Amino acid sequence: MPEITTLLMFQGRAEEAMTLYTSLLPDSEVLTITRYGPEGPGAEGSVVHATFTLSGQRYACMDSSQPHDFTFTPSTSLYVNCETEEELDRLYAALSEDGQALMPLGDYGFSRKFGWVNDRFGVSWQLNLPA
Incomplete structure (x- = not known):
């Protein structure tokens, strides 16, 4: 079976969001973080990909290396x-x-x-x- 993980895409604030969420809910932790280096394509130090848990449930997040005009919607x-x-x-x-x-x-x-x-x-x- 393929693994399905909810991925949250931010524009430069992925680590800040992940840190807040894991601080608020029990059984939550940051598992992995991979960051952009000076070669890019994203801003140096921003999140290429990270995984974390919230109350034991696994999630992933990233900072988009490309600017875009959309963000999250309450429909999800x-x-x-x-x-x-x-x-x-x-x-x-x-x-x-x-x-x-x-x-x-x-x-x-x-x-x-x-x-x-x-x-x-x-x-x-x-x-x-x-x-």
Whole structure:
């Protein structure tokens, strides 16, 4: 079977995003980082490819060596079922800092508490406290 990994493509902020995400969730760590050297084609020190885990789930990220006019869209998001209301509130606060609230924390009828944000990097997060 082929291995399928979610890849997040940034424009110069991959390591910053990965560091934030792994600091917020348990059982999370940076596994590998390969950086561009002075020969490019990306900015020296930026991320060619990196792997990390969030709550044991494997992800990859990179800094695009090519400028582009697109970024992340909320139609694809990371969905987190939180174990406690305190955890949900903490994640919502950290991920919405310098980001954008798409759905403020509240009871929308399908869970005890839910919030949806785009973080400062443009990655969309749905945070849920199951009923």
